[in-house]
Amino acid sequence: MKQKKTIGGSIGLLTGAVIANLALVRGTWQISLLIGTFAVWGLWLLCTQVFPQRMAKQKQANGYNWQLAQTLLHHVNYRVSDCLKASYPDVRWEWMMRDPALFVAQGGTGRIRVYGVMDYEFADVTVNQNGKLSCALIKLAPVQGTAEQPVPPNQQPADPQQWYEAQGRQALEILLADLDSRGHNALTVQEDGSVCVCPKADGKEVKQGMLADFPTKALWPRLAEILEQDGLTTAVQDNCIAVTW
Secondary structure, three states: OHHHHHHHHHHHHHHHHHHHHHHHOOOHHHHHHHHHHHHHHHHHHHHHHHHHHHHHHHHHHHHHHHHHHHHHHHHHHHHHHHHHHOOOOOOEEEEOOOOHHHHHHHOEEEEEEEEOOOOOOEEEEEEOOOOOEEEEEEOOOOOOOOOOOOOOHHHOOOOHHHHHHHHHHHHHHHHHHHHHHOOOOEEEEEOOOEEEEOOOOOOOOEEEEEOOOOOOHHHHHHHHHHHHHOOOEEEEOOOEEEEEO
16 A cells, blocks of 8 residues: 555656646757656656565565475484484484585485494485485495505606607717717716716716606616617616716
8 A cells, every 4th residue: 555655646746747847848858858757757666666576575585485495404304313313313413515405405315424323424315306315324434455656757668769769869969969078988877867977086976967768777778789879888787877988
């Protein structure tokens, strides 16, 4: 009733404004003022009557849906508790999902954390489309076994000839040219690909560079043959390949 009175009063004001415009204004301004008057009245009607009613109805519907979802969730909670307490009277539990009400409404399988159940910490709750509910206790155990140790990149199996053609020859040529220019005529390549020289008489080696993806020790005899074909003298030792030129 109050709403009808408000709309009726606004129509009366609109009518008065239209009559005043027709009586007092002449020419092109009259049409513009009439359009403006109706536009202002239409905006007022939308902002004060239409939109608030829709928002109130939506809010009421949302509140109803939320209350219904919570009621359904509480119903399922009691069913889960009854299912667990049939075997474990002291059990307590909690949902492990962000929105259990949504899960209950849609159905499926969700996980809960249980307390007071010996040897178990979790349970899976299943709610199907027919409303049937079941609980299955879950026991988590660490995976047994030894993880495989990663093989260093320079220890990966490789074809010595392919390695030498792809990157070994160029890298060695650069190193040999630099060492030869500084008076060296020998070097050693370690298992990890480190290239070392002995600049002092005490035999202490100094690292000069690195050969990436250096072949494994099992492939050194074949690699030594390849180096000798390029005019280098090689000697395969326990922990390195000695190269002279």
